[in-house]
Amino acid sequence: PAVEFGLEAPFSVEYHDSVGSTNDRARELAGEGATDVVVLADEQTGGRGRLEREWTAPPGGVWLSVVTRPDIAAAQAPLYTLAISVATARAAREAGVDARIKWPNDVVVPVGDDGDYRKLSGILTEMEGETDRVEWVIVGPGINANIDADALPEGATSIREEAGDVDRRRFVQRLLESFDDHRNDLERVVPAWRELALTLGQRVRVDRPAGEIVGEAVDVTESGALVVETDDGRVTVSAGDCEHLRPV
Numbered sequence: 080p081a082v083e084f085g086l087e088a089p090f091s092v093e094y095h096d097s098v099g100s101t102n103d104r105a106r107e108l109a110g111e112g113a114t115d116v117v118v119l120a121d122e123q124t125g126g127r128g129r130l131e132r133e134w135t136a137p138p139g140g141v142w143l144s145v146v147t148r149p150d151i152a153a154a155q156a157p158l159y160t161l162a163i164s165v166a167t168a169r170a171a172r173e174a175g176v177d178a179r180i181k182w183p184n185d186v187v188v189p190v191g192d193d194g195d196y197r198k199l200s201g202i203l204t205e206m207e208g209e210t211d212r213v214e215w216v217i218v219g220p221g222i223n224a225n226i227d228a229d230a231l232p233e234g235a236t237s238i239r240e241e242a243g244d245v246d247r248r249r250f251v252q253r254l255l256e257s258f259d260d261h262r263n264d265l266e267r268v269v270p271a272w273r274e275l276a277l278t279l280g281q282r283v284r285v286d287r288p289a290g291e292i293v294g295e296a297v298d299v300t301e302s303g304a305l306v307v308e309t310d311d312g313r314v315t316v317s318a319g320d321c322e323h324l325r326p327v
């Protein structure tokens with residue numbers, strides 16, 4: 080059952096001890112016309128990643144989805160994803176974790192100096208509407224908070240593993256405040272993202288709908304697309320999966 084979470088945040092929060100997927104519940108609410116509502120759960124039994132992948136979401140995490148109805152074009156929606164990744168990384172850093180961002184929106188903790196990392200958080204963004212104006216956008220970050228590493232997939236880490244348990248109420252509050260600041264000032268999102276980026280300067284392989292490319296990640300554009308310097312020149316990628324490669 081949903082209860083009020085009692086947060087001092089610019090969003091009202093619907094809390095569940097357990098839910099299938101907070102994004103699915105958020106889609107129901109968006110369909111009913113809700114806005115500025117957050118669905119938050121301790122555990123998800125059917126957490127979703129991107130591209131039909133599964134998201135492991137045991138008790139102790141911060142699994143949440145934010146429903147917004149912004150006055151933006153569909154092409155600007157990726158900025159919302161970058162904004163929630165910045166907010167997530169900032170909240171994790173305040174909790175004592177060396178959180179950085181891997182393009183486009185994974186929050187990771189670096190391991191060594193070669194671009195290697197463990198994944199702390201992923202984000203699932205969904206939207207509906209027209210090209211020139213979206214109806215709603217849902218940004219759903221999942222953060223491995225107070226969870227043992229052995230309850231997570233390989234390559235994952237948690238706030239507990241990195242820095243000890245966090246006060247999740249406070250963490251969510253900071254995350255939502257930071258997201259609210261950024262969505263009201265979208266021009267600041269990319270500069271803030273750049274400061275936290277682990278991907279820039281790395282050799283990367285990007286798997287995108289138009290095929291795979293390899294090169295050095297040199298920048299992000301003002302709409303959040305990754306600019307990769309390849310042997311055949313610069314390529315700008317707006318969506319895809321990015322892997323950090325060992326330096327040559």
Ligand code: BT5
Pocket residue numbers: 099100101102103123125126127128129130132133134135136142143144185198199200201202203219220221222223231232234235236
């Ligand atoms: C993502 O997908 O990283 C987006 C994950 C979004 C989860 C949140 S939780 C709140 C909201 N409600 C939902 O139902 N979803 C969102 P992707 O980039 O496709 O990465 C998925 C891959 O990450 C999986 O195939 C696993 O390899 C790995 N993975 C699964 N669970 C993980 C976890 N808890 N921590 C780290 N990696 C995980």
